[in-house]
Amino acid sequence: MDLTLDQQEEGFRDELRAWLERNHPGPAPRGGDQAQFEFEREWQRRLHADGWAGVAWPTEYGGRGATLVEQAIFGEELARAKAPRPANVLGLVMGGPVVIAHGSNEQKERFLEPILSAEEIWCQGFSEPESGSDLASLKTRAVRDDGGWRISGQKVWTTFAHEAKWCMLVARSDAEVPKHKGLTYFLLDMEQDEIDVRPLRQITGEAEFNELFIEGAHVPDENVVGGIGNGWMVAITTLMNERAGLGASAALGLSNTLDELIELARERGVAGDPIVRDRVARLKIATEGLRLGAMRALTATMKVGTPGPEGSISKLQWSSTNQALTELAVEVGGTEALGSGSLWAYRFLRSRANSIEGGTSDVLKNIVAERVLGLPKLR
Amino acid sequence: MNFDFNDEQREIKSTAREFLASRFPPERVRELAESRTYDEGLWAEICELGWPGIAIAERHGGQGLGVVELVILEEELGYACAPTPFLGNAYGGALIEEAGSDEQRASWLPGIASGGARGAAEVDADPEPLVVDAEGASILALAEGEGAKLVDPGDARLERLDLIDTTRACFRVAAEDGEPLPGDAFPAANRAAVALSAELVGVAQRALDMAVDYAKEREQFGRPIGAYQAVSHRLAEMLWDVEEARSLTYYAGWCADAEPDSLPLAASMAKARASDAAASVTHNALQTFGGIGFTWEHDLHFLLKRARVAGRMLGAPRAHRERVAALAGL
Ligand SMILES: Cc1cc2nc3c(=O)[nH]c(=O)nc-3n(C[C@H](O)[C@H](O)[C@H](O)COP(=O)(O)OP(=O)(O)OC[C@H]3O[C@@H](n4cnc5c(N)ncnc54)[C@H](O)[C@@H]3O)c2cc1C
Numbered sequence: 083m084d085l086t087l088d089q090q091e092e093g094f095r096d097e098l099r100a101w102l103e104r105n106h107p108g109p110a111p112r113g114g115d116q117a118q119f120e121f122e123r124e125w126q127r128r129l130h131a132d133g134w135a136g137v138a139w140p141t142e143y144g145g146r147g148a149t150l151v152e153q154a155i156f157g158e159e160l161a162r163a164k165a166p167r168p169a170n171v172l173g174l175v176m177g178g179p180v181v182i183a184h185g186s187n188e189q190k191e192r193f194l195e196p197i198l199s200a201e202e203i204w205c206q207g208f209s210e211p212e213s214g215s216d217l218a219s220l221k222t223r224a225v226r227d228d229g230g231w232r233i234s235g236q237k238v239w240t241t242f243a244h245e246a247k248w249c250m251l252v253a254r255s256d257a258e259v260p261k262h263k264g265l266t267y268f269l270l271d272m273e274q275d276e277i278d279v280r281p282l283r284q285i286t287g288e289a290e291f292n293e294l295f296i297e298g299a300h301v302p303d304e305n306v307v308g309g310i311g312n313g314w315m316v317a318i319t320t321l322m323n324e325r326a327g328l329g330a331s332a333a334l335g336l337s338n339t340l341d342e343l344i345e346l347a348r349e350r351g352v353a354g355d356p357i358v359r360d361r362v363a364r365l366k367i368a369t370e371g372l373r374l375g376a377m378r379a380l381t382a383t384m385k386v387g388t389p390g391p392e393g394s395i396s397k398l399q400w401s402s403t404n405q406a407l408t409e410l411a412v413e414v415g416g417t418e419a420l421g422s423g424s425l426w427a428y429r430f431l432r433s434r435a436n437s438i439e440g441g442t443s444d445v446l447k448n449i450v451a452e453r454v455l456g457l458p459k460l461r
Numbered sequence: 462m463n464f465d466f467n468d469e470q471r472e473i474k475s476t477a478r479e480f481l482a483s484r485f486p487p488e489r490v491r492e493l494a495e496s497r498t499y500d501e502g503l504w505a506e507i508c509e510l511g512w513p514g515i516a517i518a519e520r521h522g523g524q525g526l527g528v529v530e531l532v533i534l535e536e537e538l539g540y541a542c543a544p545t546p547f548l549g550n551a552y553g554g555a556l557i558e559e560a561g562s563d564e565q566r567a568s569w570l571p572g573i574a575s576g577g578a579r580g581a582a583e584v585d586a587d588p589e590p591l592v593v594d595a596e597g598a599s600i601l602a603l604a605e606g607e608g609a610k611l612v613d614p615g616d617a618r619l620e621r622l623d624l625i626d627t628t629r630a631c632f633r634v635a636a637e638d639g640e641p642l643p644g645d646a647f648p649a650a651n652r653a654a655v656a657l658s659a660e661l662v663g664v665a666q667r668a669l670d671m672a673v674d675y676a677k678e679r680e681q682f683g684r685p686i687g688a689y690q691a692v693s694h695r696l697a698e699m700l701w702d703v704e705e706a707r708s709l710t711y712y713a714g715w716c717a718d719a720e721p722d723s724l725p726l727a728a729s730m731a732k733a734r735a736s737d738a739a740a741s742v743t744h745n746a747l748q749t750f751g752g753i754g755f756t757w758e759h760d761l762h763f764l765l766k767r768a769r770v771a772g773r774m775l776g777a778p779r780a781h782r783e784r785v786a787a788l789a790g791l
Contacts, residue, residue: 083470083529083715084463091462151462344791353791356783363782366789367709367730374708377464385465395701444690450700451693455673458688 085377087155094152095159101132102163110166112428114288119169119245126168126200135168135198136178143182143194150380157331161338172242173197173204177250180267184308184316193248193269205246207237207270207294208317215445217252218261218314222296224253224268230302231255233270237294243279244292246272251301252313265313269305276300286431287422329376329393332400336369336407339429343411346426350414361410368403372396394450398443401436408433464711466533474533480510481541487760493544494627494763499597504545504576513550514574516652517558521570528652528717532659532710539663542763544628546579548660549594552653553580556602556609559652560644565611569600582653583609583634584774593774595619595632603636609646610639626770628763651728652717654775658710658728658735661771665703665739668746668764672696675750692749699742706731706738726788733781736772743768 087095107125111118129135137156139145148156168174178197181189196202213220222235233253243249249270256264272279276299281289308316344362347353379393408430412419419426437443451457466474484503493500507513516531517523524530531551538547554573557565557580572578581598583590590604596619601612617636624631673696676687686692713727743765747754754761772778 083466083711084719085712085715086719087462341790344789347791359786359791360779360782362789362791363733363785366785367734367782368705370712370730371705371709371734374464374712375704377462378708378711381462381464395697395704398701399705444694447694447697448690450697451687451690455687455693455696455700457673457676457693457696458685460688460690460693 087151091149091151091155094148095155098134098156098159099163101134102159102165105132106163106165109164112425114284114286114290122166122169123200123203125166126170129168130198130200135200136174136194139178139182139194139198143178143190144198150384154330154376154380157329158334161331161334164338168200169245170197170200170203172206172250173200173202173248176206177204177248180250180307180316180319183319184267184312186304188304189269189307196247202247203242203245204248204250205240205243205272207240207243207249207251209237209239211236211238215442217317218265220252220254220265222251222253223257224255224266224301227300230300231266231268231306233268233296233299233301235296237296239282239291240279240294241291243272243294244281244289248272249294252317255310255313259311262314263311265317266310267307267313267316268301269307270296270299270301271305274299285434286428329379329396330373332396333369333373333376336365336372336400336403339404339407340365340369343407343414346411346419347414350416352414358410358414361406365403365407365410368399368406372399372403375399394446394454397440398446398450401433401443404433404436466529470530470533473530474537476510477512477534477537478540480506481537481543485541485543490542490544490628490763491760497621497627497630499544499546499594499630507545507547508576512547513554513576513579516551517554517570517574521558521566522574523554523570524574527714528655529711529714531652531656532714535656535659536663536666536710539660539767540667542628542664542667542760542767546581546594546597546630548629548653548657549581549592549598550576550579551656552582552584552593552649553598553600553602555649555652556580556582556642556646557600557611559649560609560642560646561611562643565640565642569611572599584653585650585776586631586774587777587780589633591622591631591774592619592634593629593631595634596621596630601634601636602642603634603639604646605639605641607646608644609642611642612636612639624770626763626766628767629770631770648721648724650775651724654728654732654781655710655713655717655724657771657775658706658713658731661735661739661768662703662707662710664764664768664771665699665706665735665742668739668743668761668768669696669699669703671761672699672746672749679751686749695745695749699745702738702742706735709734726785729776729781729784729788732776733778733785736768736778736781739768740772 110121136145137148138153141147181193210220224231224233251268251270254264255266276297278295280293282291283289352358379389383389411426412430415426514523515526519525557569573580578599580600581595582602583592583604602609617634620633622631679686709731713731716723716727
């Protein structure tokens with residue numbers, strides 16, 4: 083057991099720290115509007131210019147080819163520096179890795195560079211009004227058309243669809259076979275009249291996600307990823323990337339917010355309150371538990387290729403801790419923290435989605451029960 | 462960065478699991494718990510394996526390994542729910558090694574390391590302290606103000622406490638005199654808290670394993686109860702409890718060996734989390750078993766009781782959380 087960084091890892095960290103000191107653009111504007119988005123796009127361009135955008139990607143595709151530990155360091159350091167998020171998050175953590183894993187050479191050539199540079203923004207069109215947790219039941223149809231496919235259906239909760247050039251879209255290309263088998267993974271060009279993007283306002287007041295109404299949009303054959311009928315398998319890779327991206331950096335983000343909460347408790351004169359102290363300690367312990375579990379999972383992944391049981395609970399730990407943290411903050415912060423322009427109110431409201439987005443906590447518990455504990459399936 | 466045991470440590474773990482499973486099968490644990498005794502023959506075997514001296518320096522007769530190795534053994538002892546004087550001896554040894562004079566070390570550590578002349582130590586247990594494994598010990602390390610003192614068992618009055626956990630012997634001890642340990646007792650207390658956290662992780666893991674096995678087997682309404690989400694989600698949450706406590710405990714063990722400045726916070730986080738995890742996991746395991754889990758005949762209650770009592774020892778969760786809050790800057 084050795085939880086320190088080796089020389090190479092320290093070198094990576096120091097180089098990144100120095101870079102961040104010179105290039106940190108300051109805090110992003112809030113509001114989920116165009117100004118924030120352009121700020122984040124500019125930030126990603128700066129990251130990319132010095133090779134920090136696709137840290138996890140292999141160097142042959144314009145990435146940095148970082149080891150798993152270096153990837154964790156990257157997430158931690160950006161969180162530590164309170165750096166803004168890059169505009170094309172979904173392209174960087176899902177779209178790119180899927181193209182790298184399952185795409186053709188032509189697709190790699192065509193799609194990867196603009197993801198890194200934030201020239202082309204990506205969104206994820208999986209969820210539908212009637213298919214959320216039960217993704218494989220989705221109904222959006224893909225019908226053969228000369229030289230490609232015609233897509234029709236409705237998608238929902240599609241984050242950044244209003245900014246996106248490409249949509250990772252899973253649709254039913256064969257209605258005759260069992261539900262997991264009839265799906266295909268498409269890269270859908272969003273610049274078509276057949277797609278109507280309508281913003282959905284979230285409880286925070288922002289409209290980051292959208293509804294997509296698709297009526298006969300076209301996808302050429304060369305934009306099928308992983309082959310016809312393999313959409314489920316390809317989609318699962320996407321989701322695994324989404325979940326693996328959490329962990330270490332999420333814990334550091336929590337740790338930053340917890341420090342702010344401690345400051346708030348002091349300002350509000352409740353730092354001596356035993357109940358506040360007890361709850362803060364619980365949050366501290368949960369945050370460290372998440373960080374350390376992520377490190378264990380990382381070690382397991384390096385050794386055997388998959389994270390152990392501790393990895394499967396990271397998302398549960400993170401969402402519950404972030405929610406409990408922001409709950410305590412709006413309690414301690416009084417009506418001021420519940421003001422509609424307050425950062426704490428925003429965080430409190432935004433974190434309500436943490437146990438839903440990227441797989442609900444109930445569904446994650448199903449996965450832990452079935453895959454880790456080996457309990458029988460409900461069915 | 463490598464957050465896992467090395468080959469030697471894995472070997473220690475698997476040897477311990479195997480040995481303890483053969484020597485402390487549930488029937489034997491029950492016999493010992495019901496008769497409130499330790500098995501001296503089994504203790505002698507444990508001594509032959511060198512366990513009592515695992516974390517004691519070689520020059521004092523120990524194996525010279527670290528707290529990580531101690532954690533490994535303690536987790537397995539908890540998993541087996543083994544009634545042994547291991548903890549009291551380990552804590553007594555840590556106190557003398559960390560806070561004792563050269564002379565005190567030379568007098569007592571070889572016996573403690575071999576297990577042939579055991580030590581025992583007083584632990585904070587809210588409201589009154591208690592001494593674990595005092596009976597049969599050759600030397601007692603008792604609290605004295607902020608520090609500790611050594612007392613000859615012949616000069617002390619021992620009274621066994623009648624606690625729900627009968628797999629461990631706890632005593633009220635009175636002794637006027639004694640020989641102070643000159644050093645700081647705090648590091649040893651932290652090490653012992655980490656060791657006890659590991660034991661609690663082991664207890665919780667055992668209860669979880671038993672409950673998961675049962676949930677796969679027991680059928681109601683025509684299917685295994687583990688297919689019902691009320692049951693399976695509870696089990697998933699138990700795994701979460703166990704794994705989070707384990708991560709914090711292993712980390713604290715590593716801090717004790719490699720990063721002592723981080724130990725006070727790490728030990729308190731581990732002890733708070735492991736105590737709560739063991740309490741809730743054993744409770745939830747009982748719920749999973751239904752009525753049978755509430756019977757004396759079922760083995761689960763030994764784990765439940767051990768979890769509750771050990772959770773109070775060496776600082777109850779609330780006290781450790783208070784320390785965590787202070788160290789976190791509140
Ligand atoms: C902020 C945010 C951003 C999002 N961004 C995207 C995006 O970019 N692209 C995209 O495709 N999707 C996105 N989503 C959608 C998200 O993936 C879904 O909301 C999620 O998978 C749940 O689906 P649902 O909302 O239809 O809820 P449902 O699946 O209908 O679930 C409703 C409730 O039932 C429970 N439930 C459902 N099935 C089970 C079961 N088998 N066992 C136990 N309980 C169950 C759920 O836990 C939940 O409590 C986003 C969601 C949010 C909140």
